[in-house]
Amino acid sequence: MRNFVEPSRTLPVRAEVDVLVVGGGPAGIIAAQAASGNGLKVMLIEGRSYLGGNLTIGLPILGFLGRKGNQIINGLPQQFVDRLRAKGGATGHRPCPLHVSLTMVDPEKSKDVAYEIVKECGIQLLLNVFCSATIKSGNTVNGVIIESKAGREAILAKTVIDCTGDGDVAARAGAIFEKGNKEGGMQPPTTMFSMRGIDIPKLRMEVAENPEKYDVDIIPNKFFLGDQNFTFVGMRKLIKEARSKGYKIDVDRTIIMTGMTPDEMWVNMSRVCGVDGTEPSSETVGEIEARLQNYDAARYLIDFVPGFENAWIYKIAPFLGIRETRRIVGEYMLTEEDILACRHFEDVVAVASYPMDLHHPKGGDCTLTWCEDCYDIPYRCLIPKGLEGLLLAGRCASTTHEAMASTRVMSICMAMGEAAGKAAKLAVLSGVMPSKVDVPALQKSLLSEGVYFRPKE
Numbered sequence: 001m002r003n004f005v006e007p008s009r010t011l012p013v014r015a016e017v018d019v020l021v022v023g024g025g026p027a028g029i030i031a032a033q034a035a036s037g038n039g040l041k042v043m044l045i046e047g048r049s050y051l052g053g054n055l056t057i058g059l060p061i062l063g064f065l066g067r068k069g070n071q072i073i074n075g076l077p078q079q080f081v082d083r084l085r086a087k088g089g090a091t092g093h094r095p096c097p098l099h100v101s102l103t104m105v106d107p108e109k110s111k112d113v114a115y116e117i118v119k120e121c122g123i124q125l126l127l128n129v130f131c132s133a134t135i136k137s138g139n140t141v142n143g144v145i146i147e148s149k150a151g152r153e154a155i156l157a158k159t160v161i162d163c164t165g166d167g168d169v170a171a172r173a174g175a176i177f178e179k180g181n182k183e184g185g186m187q188p189p190t191t192m193f194s195m196r197g198i199d200i201p202k203l204r205m206e207v208a209e210n211p212e213k214y215d216v217d218i219i220p221n222k223f224f225l226g227d228q229n230f231t232f233v234g235m236r237k238l239i240k241e242a243r244s245k246g247y248k249i250d251v252d253r254t255i256i257m258t259g260m261t262p263d264e265m266w267v268n269m270s271r272v273c274g275v276d277g278t279e280p281s282s283e284t285v286g287e288i289e290a291r292l293q294n295y296d297a298a299r300y301l302i303d304f305v306p307g308f309e310n311a312w313i314y315k316i317a318p319f320l321g322i323r324e325t326r327r328i329v330g331e332y333m334l335t336e337e338d339i340l341a342c343r344h345f346e347d348v349v350a351v352a353s354y355p356m357d358l359h360h361p362k363g364g365d366c367t368l369t370w371c372e373d374c375y376d377i378p379y380r381c382l383i384p385k386g387l388e389g390l391l392l393a394g395r396c397a398s399t400t401h402e403a404m405a406s407t408r409v410m411s412i413c414m415a416m417g418e419a420a421g422k423a424a425k426l427a428v429l430s431g432v433m434p435s436k437v438d439v440p441a442l443q444k445s446l447l448s449e450g451v452y453f454r455p456k457e
């Protein structure tokens with residue numbers, strides 16, 4: 001690739017704030033909310049034209065409950081769900097043998113709730129602005145450079161929280177990061193879509209009564225009789241049968257989940273291996289390929305899965321869903337061993353339980369590995385190694401490839417967002433860098449919001 005030397009120039013400073021949150025997905029919305037109050041100037045910037053990130057692509061929130069059925073994620077993430085429920089935009093948390101717990105949410109109402117929170121908390125919001133660089137003095141991040149229709153501008157901040165999912169801010173600031181497994185393979189992306197016109201009661205009855213035909217992973221077939229909210233993962237025999245009849249299906253399992261409308265289900269059945277979500281040419285290939293795969297998946301569902309006979313494609317998610325890109329190396333890197341040992345940490349700021357749910361980078365099947373109860377996420381996973389003035393929350397926090405397969409689900413990203421937001425607030429109020437925040441004071445403030453910490457054995 002040839003290089004171009006950009007001439008230096010003077011940029012307008014659009015804003016000077018106490019806490020700047022970059023990325024308005026599940027982690028970023030909650031981080032901004034947690035950082036607000038006490039007269040602090042908090043700003044949230046988002047590259048897309050709306051808030052929500054992956055909350056808007058048709059996914060249930062997984063993992064509010066733990067393996068033992070108790071609620072392990074509470075605090076501001078729960079308040080978000082409560083607000084959604086009040087608008088008819090979310091179900092309760094349904095325990096699930098495969099996914100620990102499912103909470104169906106409405107993508108559009110999720111955006112509305114995010115806007116309500118931003119307004120109520122006095123958070124300055126900028127949509128359609130992309131963070132393209134950081135402003136630093138030595139190893140300290142003092143703000144970011146944004147690009148938008150208004151051109152290139154600076155935002156100065158005492159503390160920045162990277163909630164971009166991809167760790168864009170930390171990477172631009174020179175953080176150490178990893179991508180993928182030992183060979184660099186990342187979990188493949190998927191474009192979600194929904195279908196309507198589905199006879200869901202028929203589907204539930206058929207599956208419940210014919211376990212040999214409709215093989216479902218881990219979940220007993222009769223589970224589907226009990227509640228109208230569910231995710232089916234399996235039906236491998238049907239896929240084999242369809243393939244033998246010439247249908248092109250790129251995944252071995254049927255993954256479909258109920259939405260918030262009685263005849264609607266979301267489909268998670270495209271997969272494009274080898275896509276790097278931080279490389280635009282690669283992402284472009286993924287966007288097009290996943291979209292095309294979805295038409296084949298819809299044809300398969302209509303022709304083979306009971307209840308789908310009269311279904312049609314209703315919505316296609318607005319963007320390719322990226323499961324994995326950069327994982328920023330922090331003061332501590334959460335591992336698979338930590339999760340399996342249900343490890344406690346002195347600097348716990350969130351508790352999680354979701355299994356390591358790995359869609360393998362080269363394709364083939366998907367594996368889920370559960371811990372027996374739940375595990376702690378230490379504050380050090382939110383502090384990028386060697387950088388000051390910056391915190392991490394969400395998918396880009398400091399974990400191994402395997403551990404991220406658990407921490408990536410939205411309830412856990414929200415919980416990390418709450419911890420990072422509260423830490424940023426404490427850092428500003430006490431005039432210290434995030435790495436020097438008084439952790440017991442941070443824990444106390446999280447507890448006062450209703451966050452759950454496990455009793456030590």
Ligand SMILES: Cc1cc2nc3c(=O)[nH]c(=O)nc-3n(C[C@H](O)[C@H](O)[C@H](O)COP(=O)(O)OP(=O)(O)OC[C@H]3O[C@@H](n4cnc5c(N)ncnc54)[C@H](O)[C@@H]3O)c2cc1C
Nearest residue numbers: 023025026027047053054062131164165321322394395410
């Ligand atoms: C196909 C798929 C299925 C999944 N299934 C589930 C599921 O069923 N349940 C579940 O709980 N989780 C699921 N996940 C995981 C989960 O959705 C994500 O890991 C989670 O949303 C990450 O949250 P986040 O806030 O870190 O990032 P995101 O949700 O990705 O939000 C990041 C936000 O930052 C913005 N942004 C990014 N870069 C910049 C920049 N440079 N400047 C400005 N803004 C920027 C983005 O536009 C986005 O709005 C799934 C993921 C995928 C892809």
